[in-house]
């Protein structure tokens with residue numbers, strides 16, 4: 001193994017990078033879509049409960065294992081194993097996690113490519129070059145491939161620059177920009193007619209929906225996807241945290257930022273739909289509030305278009321926001337296979353990033369060409385099933401397999417009094433029994449749907 005590992009240079013650097021990984025299309029696109037499709041505020045309530053009660057403990061399992069082992073998920077799970085069986089099971093689970101991260105990146109790149117194309121379209125309109133706009137905003141193979149490739153190059157470029165100069169520096173720049181854009185957009189939308197109706201749907205729960213099993217499973221999958229769990233991403237970022245940083249506190253901060261941004265994205269998108277409706281846009285599809293591409297690429301742009309020139313500025317800002325969010329997430333996904341290559345072969349970071357990045361892009365090409373057959377399948381396989389399942393194994397390794405004293409020593413770094421804390425009273429039991437059981441229960445329930 002190489003001993004020159006990268007490291008985040010400050011606590012803030014880590015928080016911004018991990019929050020950058022967590023905050024992505026899942027927050028700004030996925031979350032509002034799920035809220036719209038699952039009865040509004042009922043989904044929001046369940047999501048918040050699951051994010052803090054299940055996803056945060058699972059995030060802590062990944063961060064702690066990562067900082068202790070200072071390695072990628074494959075080596076890490078073997079390093080904390082207690083016997084031959086847990087060592088090989090850890091190895092194969094780790095490899096599966098790396099595969100899942102790579103598959104998520106392959107479809108994420110396609111979606112991010114669409115977003116980048118719409119950003120370019122609005123920028124062109126703003127600059128008065130509108131000849132190319134119909135091509136940029138229509139769903140066609142050449143546009144999809146070109147923009148996915150462009151996005152892939154950006155991801156590879158950042159990762160090949162390394163942990164500090166690539167991931168940290170870019171997250172430090174992009175995350176504050178994202179927050180400022182989001183707040184400005186919300187302020188604008190909430191001042192428009194119709195916004196209050198959307199706000200009511202978003203914030204006043206219909207309690208009859210709260211026990212809906214489909215809703216609970218969707219919220220669980222969304223919480224895991226949103227916090228980038230169950231694929232080794234947070235584990236590898238944890239391995240770059242300095243020894244003096246307090247893990248439970250920064251894990252909590254990352255969870256707060258992630259759920260906070262998802263909440264803000266809902267505050268933007270759901271009221272925006274009702275503002276658009278007031279302007280004559282149809283916001284329903286098959287009797288349900290529209291979500292996904294229809295929402296992001298048709299309804300919202302129609303709203304922006306109706307505002308005139310100011311609306312073009314807002315639309316450009318909105319798609320810039322989505323592109324930034326997607327980039328700080330995609331780099332964290334590519335870091336998973338790249339860190340494995342760096343720590344198990346003699347490859348240099350630059351060549352590993354290019355090689356692996358391009359192999360993953362070739363999957364993006366396949367998904368783009370065979371979209372109807374592959375896209376939904378890979379999204380469901382990775383996000384609904386694989387992330388929670390690998391998450392269960394990570395909790396079991398942190399709770400049962402890893403030696404308790406060694407776990408405590410890792411947490412003591414940066415928090416010497418942890419033994420007397422509320423966290424230490426609750427989390428070890430929680431991650432041992434409740435997390436695996438509850439994730440599994442939600443998962444089994446989904447199979448009966």
Ligand code: PFF
Pocket residue numbers: 021022023024025026027101104225226227228229231233329330332333
């Ligand atoms: N958390 C990201 C989002 O919400 O868009 C998606 C993601 C990033 C999933 C990194 C998995 C991952 F490893």
